[in-house]
Amino acid sequence: MTTGSFGSFPVVRPRRLRGTPAMRRLVAQTRLDPAQLVLPLFVRDDIVEPQPLQSMPGVVQHTFDSVKAAVTEAAELGLGGVMLFGVPADSAKDGFGTAATDPDGVLNAATRVVAAEVGDALVVQTDLCLDEFTDHGHCGVLAADGSVDNDATLERYRDMALEQARAGSQLLGLSGMMDGQVAAVRAALDSDGFDDVAVLAYSAKYASAFYGPFREAVGSTLRGDRKTYQLDPANRREGLREAVLDVEEGADIVMVKPALSYLDLVADVAATVPVPVWAYQVSGEYAMIEAAAAHGWIDRERAILESITSIRRAGADAVLTYWAVEVARGLKGAA
Template sequence: MTATLPIPPHFALRHQPRRLRRRAAMRAMLRETQLQASDFLLPIFLVEGTGVREEIASMPGVFRHSIDSCLQLCGEAVARRIPGVLLFGVVAAQCKDASGSASWDSNGLVQRATRAIREHYPDLLVIADACFCEYTDHGHCGVLAPDGDRDDPATLENLQRQALSYAEAGVDVIAPSGMVDGMVLAIREALDAARYERVAVLSYAIKYASAFYGPFRDAADSAPSFGDRRAYQMDPANRREAFRELALDLEEGADMVMVKPAMPYLDILRDVRERCDFPVLAYQVSGEYSMLRAAAAAGALELQRSVLESLLAIKRAGADAIISYFAIEVADWLD
């Protein structure tokens, strides 16, 4: 007579999570976080000229575009249902000065590009970065005082000029990124006084003094000629300070807020999401982009899987939208 073997304990488990993972259809049905093309905004670097599409050495696959080339890229974004673009102007050295006055020139790069996008792609959301580091001859984010520190009152006045110039050109959203105390209030008051009440403000409310901005400074020719920006960007060691910055910018009238960078600050992004009912965006910055590109080029990572995983993490942490240089590729992968 054959002895009956006791049933191993693991066979008696009532709950086996793997039941819900075994088939692709089941995994797709139960997936908690979904990426789609409408989650993304595409950053674009603008330069003067015609037919310019110049690859950025530290950001393979990302280019500086003349306005005609920018329009082609916007067409690609529209075709992929990407809802908007974030514009940065990169001006020649001879156009830079101590105050960054080229940024509020009615015939400036961002202004002309905005009008062109409005004409060709009227439904595409146009966001203009509002800062001065790309436009000043010293590379800092505003006017400098005699001691080399930033003169915030003078910078706020110029920020109002810049915002009004962008609004007049037809920008949908002004996105101040200089971490100037009072920047949101200054912009909101200037826009409302000029009857641009419908132009929204997306504040770079929580912007850390990060090592991950390096490739951007190459792309935008915006590295400071001396010192750094730690006196006005946030200390990477600080968490609670983010809540104060968030509260101040919302009180001043921000319509949306941003956490930058994204991946190294997912804890902050989650904190902000839990404390804020306003839309929260995250910026997958240049260093995050270049790091993934370099790892994939070296064969250490599979590009598509690693990029999508990183973006899922950002959305899972609470981002309503993500600014990413991968936006076009991701839209193709998701299609």
């Protein structure tokens, strides 16, 4: 076995490939491109100007007008797509999330606006979940005992899928973590002539503390927790099992969420499934870096790039991140 040295001098010197910015750029094993980034956007229907989010500096709830400018910029920067979340007024929420299947509800209306604006330049994506639309804040319909009724929820998801497809969504993000949701939605789409609409399964979505700021972003009214349907953070093999099941049910893309605390899952899934694997850099990940940078504790720009690069390095083909526009600007400027 060679030691890689001659006498007291090393022969193998990995530092040769780190000596200059040009050399480091040339031999980089993981690269970022704007097309690998997806921008989550929140659209609210009872505001007249964008509303900043206190827990997510730089992120806003958009109006129907302001979201046009946001998606136009995203298209000009070459982002891969935008993921739309609807934020209805509290008065529009009920136990069944009726507003989610209202053709004129906030998410479906916003989807039509965005699809008309940039549908040829970006992949217009929509969150398919009931939590923003229910008064109890859960991702499904509740049974009499207060638990989430899996199969009754699947019927609501089927109806939501059809309305979102009719509104112009090209990729439905199934984030509710109900058993059988991919098969149910795929069947509904195909039977109604939407066989060209793709399905993104949030397959390994964990019951995470890192979703906290997102609750503000969507005006969540959650009572209790989601531990009976989202994954236990302690479980690794279960996340891979969910991804494999979703692919078998017809998912076109699978997701791991959150990203940074679950890079082992990203790697596991990427090594196993034949479809693209995405990861969601969630609100808490964003807020932690922004807060630490605001205190001067870390280099903000380096931390942002390092975090997204690590997600790509683990195997994610694309990353949902609230920094998508900022990072794309930097990449365009560096090109």
